[in-house]
Amino acid sequence: MRPDLDIVAAMVAPGSRVVDLGCGDGALLETLIREKGCEGLGIERDPDGFHACIARGVPVTQGDLEAELEEIEAGAFDVAILSLTLQAVRHPDRVLAGMKRIAPRQIVSLPNFGHWRLRAGLALRGRMPVTPILPYQWYDTPNIHLCTLNDFERLTDETGMEIERRVVLNGNGEAERGPAKLAPNLLAQGAVYALEG
């Protein structure tokens, strides 16, 4: 499993009802169901991801997460997860508000567009940056709403969410232990947030 997903999994209490919005191949949900006795549901648009979920025995709905999110009843889950997907949705603000509506706890991970290498790439080379955590060319990327950690934290505040915990990530999606914790908006490649609201 991707290291950032291990960090997400550690934030989920055993036995929780969990929805993973954009669950990919269902690896995170499988871990939560098997190891933590959670009840899980994935939403995944990609047919390969959908079939991988079936093969793992992870319950999944195939569809667009923004449309499916609207149809989920308020308070239907304990935890709503959005991992490395916020930057790819059409309306990040509505998705956050929707997550708050369906679950009292939310876990969101995202790449940090404020990382110094991205800033430097843009400032010095004058080109849209390509990095391990954001490996796409500007014209061929699913990431349509990139933001910095500061931008994101401001949006959570506007959505009425409290940041309960933040784990900053290095380029491999592992937890940063060094100076990135002091100035994450400049030094972290991404972060995982545990939110309440």
Next chain:
Amino acid sequence: MPPGVGVVETQRAVVFDGDRPLTLDSGAQIPRVEVAYETYGRLNAERSNAVFICHALSGDAHAAGIHEGDDPDRPGWWDNIIGPGRPLDTDRFFVICANVLGGCSGTTGPSSPDPRTGGPYGLRFPLIQVRDLVTVHRALLAELGVERLLAAVGGSLGGMQVLQWTIDHPGEIDGALVIAASGRLSAQNIAFSAVAREAIMRDPDFNGGDYYDTGARPDRGLGLARMIGHITYLSEESMREKFGRRIQDAEMPRFGFDVDFQVESYLHYQGQSFVERFDANTYLYLGRVMDYFDPFRDPVKVQRRVEAGGTSYLVLSFDSDWRFSTAHSKEIAAELRLAGAPVTFREISSSHGHDSFLFAIPDYHETVSGFMDRLAGERDIG
């Protein structure tokens, strides 16, 4: 397509008789119930590989293969999904399909003799519900020595039986495949059903349901009911693709009240071929079975049973189906999830309308295969 299950035979079993009549959910009794069924593949030593197919309104026990002497190009109604290497893989699974209670293709129904009078039941056959259909399926399984199912699979009314089965008898089914079904008919569904019923009952040959010995059957009414039904099974797109506004057997319209457009000719053909194989009373009874279906009426009971059952569900719909649209399937998925069941849901893209579940659509069959593989893997079925 590789060869299917080959030549098969419909078998019969008497599952209720004598001291053991069938008691319906309503309390009414049917003294003797015979079931017509077919099986494909072999039951394994652990008896863990049985898959039950529930058929839809106009289906029968002959789901796959051909009968001796039949045209090999006209196999059973769901042959494309059943057979060696097909999604319901008969090399691995023991597949059973039975004509439903109230049917007219070998299982006891309104056209069967009432042992108390010797003549056909007609409308003296008691009203039945989906759960009564399930009761008879389970009696057949007991007869076959099958105690639990790896999977139960059904489209439309078939899916409704699968759903009721998992709710009424928790713990008997590992995986439930509920395809193009509804958990509760809409007012529009019931309206169409009412018009079909009226068409049959207003036919002068209907004779209050006692037409078996009169020499004239309510073919016009039943044919009309089927024509109405068929319109709801197709999508506007599939009708446009298939017929457009083309004229039957001519270039120019004939301008008149007889059949002129191809789509009219097609509907007439559907109506006529249907009356040759189907009984009007069965159409009435099974139509009513669907109208009254409401398995989620008592959410507390559903939750208790679904939790106890441990069944995982695959709910599928088709985007061009307007009889039981995706909204119906999503409602089923939502109700089951609310009750705590693991539910996988997918809307499949297809232009064939409600009938899509009978077509070999790659996305659809791949999803069914994947779900079946998963169920088989959990029971170590190789």
